[in-house]
Amino acid sequence: MDLNNKTCRKFERQINNEIAAGQHHDHLLIEELRRQYITPAAKRTLQIPANAPCTLYDLVKDCVNVLPKLRCIYLLSLLEAFVKEYIAEREGISLDDVPGRLRPQKLKWQKQSHGLHASTSLLNTRYLGFVLSDRYGLSFTAAPIGPCFWEAGLVRNCLVHHNGAIPSEEMRLALPATIAEIGVQDAVGSRLMIPPSLIWQYIESARAFLKACDY
Numbered sequence: 001m002d003l004n005n006k007t008c009r010k011f012e013r014q015i016n017n018e019i020a021a022g023q024h025h026d027h028l029l030i031e032e033l034r035r036q037y038i039t040p041a042a043k044r045t046l047q048i049p050a051n052a053p054c055t056l057y058d059l060v061k062d063c064v065n066v067l068p069k070l071r072c073i074y075l076l077s078l079l080e081a082f083v084k085e086y087i088a089e090r091e092g093i094s095l096d097d098v099p100g101r102l103r104p105q106k107l108k109w110q111k112q113s114h115g116l117h118a119s120t121s122l123l124n125t126r127y128l129g130f131v132l133s134d135r136y137g138l139s140f141t142a143a144p145i146g147p148c149f150w151e152a153g154l155v156r157n158c159l160v161h162h163n164g165a166i167p168s169e170e171m172r173l174a175l176p177a178t179i180a181e182i183g184v185q186d187a188v189g190s191r192l193m194i195p196p197s198l199i200w201q202y203i204e205s206a207r208a209f210l211k212a213c214d215y
Contacts, residue, residue: 007089008214011082013184018025018080019071023135023196033057037100060128067193074157075172075202079209080122083131086213090136105131116154116174124153125209132213142214148198154178155192164181 003009034055038048048054057064084098084173091101106120117126129150132138148155156176158164165171171189172179181198184190 003210003214005086005089007086007213008210009081009087011078012210013024014078015188015203015206015210019199022067023071023199023203026064026067026196028111030057033060034066065101067162068196068199071199072152072183072194073156075206076123076125076152079125079128079206081126082210083122086132087135102131104121107133108134116170119153121153123156126150126153129209138212140209141213145205145208146201148181149209151178152176152202155194158192159194164193166192167189 017206022186027096031057038046038054038056038059040050042048043050043052045058049168068080087093087098087101088095093101109120109127110118113126117124122128129140133140138173151174154171155178158166158171161167166179166188169188172186172190175192178192178198179186181192182193183203184192
């Protein structure tokens with residue numbers, strides 16, 4: 001993607017290099033780990049029965065399986081950083097001054113929003129979109145941004161604070177697109193997995209978000 005603004009380019013590059021590239025090659029990592037069998041000496045050290053087949057993947061699969069969750073969390077952190085740097089650059093202020101500049105948007109958002117999506121955390125993608133639309137007249141309606149992208153902040157909350165489980169009825173009602181995308185049971189207590197399709201929707205949507213911010 002050919003972007004003009006240096007901040008947009010910086011974060012697009014980070015998303016591509018640090019998130020999309022890893023997601024694209026995950027299957028190769030898993031395949032290679034499954035080819036590598038643990039030696040008899042290692043089995044003795046790890047107290048694994050000598051006749052039990054065991055690969056490197058068997059030993060580290062929890063570390064590998066958490067990678068999509070980490071990418072989700074990191075992507076939101078990158079978007080938070082992007083908005084701060086974008087506003088600072090566009091208005092010629094320091095990063096420390098950005099929160100104070102957003103007070104008008106914060107008050108507007110709190111008045112017009114309700115429930116969990118009313119959060120004014122910069123990890124809330126809905127709030128990010130509102131801030132940039134309200135301050136600079138940006139529009140995200142025509143951008144190819146998937147519906148799950150606007151729920152990503154709440155998904156992060158479930159992953160970080162509730163071990164992936166939907167903790168309440170309020171949260172369940174706030175995640176219709178994500179629940180449909182994952183195919184998990186639409187119920188409180190259901191655990192949100194992060195399949196490749198969801199990560200790619202986040203990645204493509206984040207790219208489209210940056211494109212909409214470019215000038």
